[in-house]
Amino acid sequence: MNELRLANMLSLCIEALRAKGYELEQVAHGSDADVRAARVRSKDRSKPFALDKSDFSKAEAFWLFLKKDGQDVAFAAARVNEFEWGELAGYLDVSYRRLYPDCPFFIPKAPQTLLRLMHGRVVYLGELFFSPSHRGDAPNLRLFVHALFCLCVIKLRADWMFAFVPKKHDRFGYGRLYGFPRLDDAGFQWVKVPPGRRQETVCAISSGDLDARAEFFSCYPEQLTEVFADQK
Helix, strand or coil: CCHHHHHHHHHHHHHHHHCCCEEEEEEECCCCHHHHHHHHCCCCCCHHHCCCCCCCCHHHEEEEEEEECCEEEEEEEEEEEEECCCCHHHHHHHHHHHHCCCCCEECCCCCCCHHHHCCEEEEEEEEEEECHHHCCCHHHHHHHHHHHHHHHHHHHCCCEEEEEEEHHHHCCCHHHHHCCCEEECCCCEECCCCCCCCCEEEEEEEHHHHHHHHHHHHHCCCHHHHHHHCCC
16 A cells, blocks of 8 residues: 555545545544535434444544535545454444344345445445536545545545445445445345335445545546546
């Protein structure tokens, strides 16, 4: 892992957004992030990021806000869990049974299931939201998410990052649009979908995946926004 390459990629994302009048701000979990997010989106945050449901410290999570003219227009949150011997699937099996006791789910036992491949320091990415007036710009979305990826590896020392994308969104290619190279649409199935959730595709990127991407853009920095623009 080359942290300098990742820092360079993060800088490229920041500068590309700044050229469009946007600014990024990293905020510690448990500060005023919940209040700020609520101003942009009225919907309650998901249970994995609810303070009264959490099992992690401020040092293990953060929020990233995108601002335009001093106003928050988008945000996302990241939290890390470390699995020295086990796998993400085993943790979710215990954690989600506690968070959603009345909503059974199924994780395939096949070893190639994406949730069973992820181990080490695994970061869950959630709460991604863009205000309606700032949606529809694919390059901005990709730049924001890639800045989030870089921060997860630099700040949280992530080995893997993953998210759940609603299947109806993934059918339109949202998982790839966000920048996740690994998708598993059969890796997690709700038997009974809880309120606020949907049937979802597991999307992931490893630190190695991100490092390879950063290496490419370190050689061809001019391609960063052009490649993203192709995703419109």
